[in-house]
Amino acid sequence: MIQVPRGTQDILPSESYKWQFVEKKLFEIAKNYNYDEIRTPMFEATELFVRAVGGSTDIVNKEMYTFQDKGDRSLTLRPEGTAPVVRSYIENKMQHNVEQPVKLFYLAPMFRYERKQKGRYRQFVQFGVEAIGVEDPLIDVEMLSMLMHIYQSFGLKNLKLVINSIGDIDSRTQYNKALVEHFSPRIDEFCQDCQTRIDSNPMRILDCKKDRDHELVKSAPRIYDYLNDESKEYFERVKSKLDDLGIKYEVDYNLVRGLDYYTHTAFELMSDSEGFGAITTLCGGGRYNGLLEMMDGPDKTGIGFALSIERLLLALEAEGIEIPEEKGIDxxxxxxxxxxxxxxxxxxxxxxxxxxxxxxxxxxxxxxxxxxxxxxxxxxxxxxxxxxxxxxxxxxxxxxxxxxxxxxxxxxxxxxxxxx
CATH class of the missing domain: 3.40.50.800 (Anticodon-binding domain)
Incomplete structure (x- = not known):
């Protein structure tokens, strides 16, 4: 008997009403923040993700569904949403729009070849938002405010917002040098991926799931100590405004996120609910200065986040929050x-x-x-x-x-x- 592919699932009518409820609320909140929907193709040129997401990431190296089409072009089922949105921004010359930043949201299936875990699938649905065109701490705070608004609107309470600054390009360059000096003498004690990352992207060693408990990870230099004055001031303004809004957060100097294009503000939202599982991250995102230029686009910056609908539903279940069933027929x-x-x-x-x-x-x-x-x-x-x-x-x-x-x-x- 032919069965559903491994790592995917059928959403039956007994469950689909929950998805419809969640998706409707997400659309409403996005519109309240003046974000407009964008829909991009399910597959893109493989080069888009190699350049934008980063050749040193697990997504590009291990998880992408890549194939050759009949024209011998390398195409990839999208593993994440930011790169396609940025590609569309550049291709459609949205930098010339009167209103900046251009505020966009999407709700779409993503594809990653990874080991199936609770709340994680090889095909999953992601809701994401991007604000492209303006660099301003207030935009960063708007993103974080919107993020908290979404989860709290469903009644979730066991939430922990973690933030960090990765700094600008100059700050990251200095910090990477310090990490190379710190890890190099004992890099052979780390996994093969980290041994590769020491040359390509040493910051990602801090994000390694295998070596997260290694003593050198715990004693690694803090990125905050390598931020230049401009980056520190930017981060302090973000934190100050979050304080003004009463949004609680923690600073984690090891938070670097898993994609190469992040700069300045990076963040994750986690669930503290019992029984939620070993992987507590609900949502993540950050600012990406330089990404558009890396993709041959204009000198513009952006910020965004993405969340998994599957993990949002799992968080609701963990906190015992029931989604109301729609009424029956007339x-x-x-x-x-x-x-x-x-x-x-x-x-x-x-x-x-x-x-x-x-x-x-x-x-x-x-x-x-x-x-x-x-x-x-x-x-x-x-x-x-x-x-x-x-x-x-x-x-x-x-x-x-x-x-x-x-x-x-x-x-x-x-x-x-x-x-x-």
């Missing part, structure tokens, strides 16, 4: 004979065209079984069509919650339900 039509079934089909067409949700029995079951089906579908009203109802062209519209019924013509039933 009307269920029970039928007593074949002629009634034909009439019911015509009525359904008229009802649905007027915006009324309605259904009927298609298995020719007995009336009692049809009424049970109406209950399962949580119908607000029912009507029964038999010989008498067909001859009169009317039926008793029964309200299921109260049991009250009123005799109405077929057209009156439609008009009544439309008004309700």
């Amino acid at each position: 009307l269920y039509i029970c039928t007593m004979n074949d002629e009634a079934r034909d009439t019911a089909g015509t009525l359904l067409h008229k009802l649905r065209s007027r915006g009324i949700s309605a259904d009927m029995d298609y298995e020719n079951r007995k009336l009692k079984a049809q009424m049970k089906d109406a209950d399962r579908k949580n119908a607000s009203f029912t009507i029964v069509l038999g010989e008498d109802e067909l001859s009169r062209k009317s039926a008793d519209l029964k309200e299921m919650a109260t049991g009250e019924a009123q005799k109405l013509s077929f057209e009156e039933i439609i008009n009544t339900l439309e008004e309700l």
Whole structure:
């Protein structure tokens, strides 16, 4: 039997209403912050992710789904959302838009070939936001405020916001030199990936999942000590404004994020709920100065974050927060004979065209079984069509919650339900 591919999942109707609820709220919050939706292709040129995400990252080296198309072009299913959005910003010359920054959000499936874990899949759905075109601590704070707003709007309380500054390019250069000096004498004690990163991106050693408890990681130089005055001032303004807004946070000087394009503010949001799992990160993001130029774009900067819908749902489950199920259908039509079934089909067409949700029995079951089906579908009203109802062209519209019924013509039933 052919089964769902490893690392993917079917979202069945018993669960899909939760996704719809979450997605609707995310769209509403994004619009409240004046972010507009962008939709990019599911696959891009492989070079986009190699250049933007970074050749030293696990995403590029281990996790991308890459293939050659019939034109012998190397394409990759998108593993993350920032690079495609930035590519679109550059290609469509959005730097010339009157309003800057350009505020964009997306909700789309991403693909990474990684080991399946609780709340992590090889195909997962990511909601992300990007503000491109302006460098200002207030934009960074807006991002963090929006991030907290999203999770708190669902009722989540066991949250921990962790922030850091990676500094500008000059600060990072000096810090990387210090890390090379710190790790090089004992780099052979680290995993093979870290031994490679010492030359390509030593900051990512601090982000290694295998060697995170190594004593040299714990005693590594703090990046804050290598920030130049401009970078320190930028970070202090971000923290000050967060304090003004009452947004609680912790500073973690080892937080560098997993992508090469981050500069200045970097952040992660974590869940402190019991039973959430070993991987506590809910969301992450940061500022990316220089990314657009790296992709042959204009001298513009941006900031963004992305969250996994799967892990958001997992956090809600961990805190015992239930998502309300949508109401059932407006009307269920029970039928007593074949002629009634034909009439019911015509009525359904008229009802649905007027915006009324309605259904009927298609298995020719007995009336009692049809009424049970109406209950399962949580119908607000029912009507029964038999010989008498067909001859009169009317039926008793029964309200299921109260049991009250009123005799109405077929057209009156439609008009009544439309008004309700």
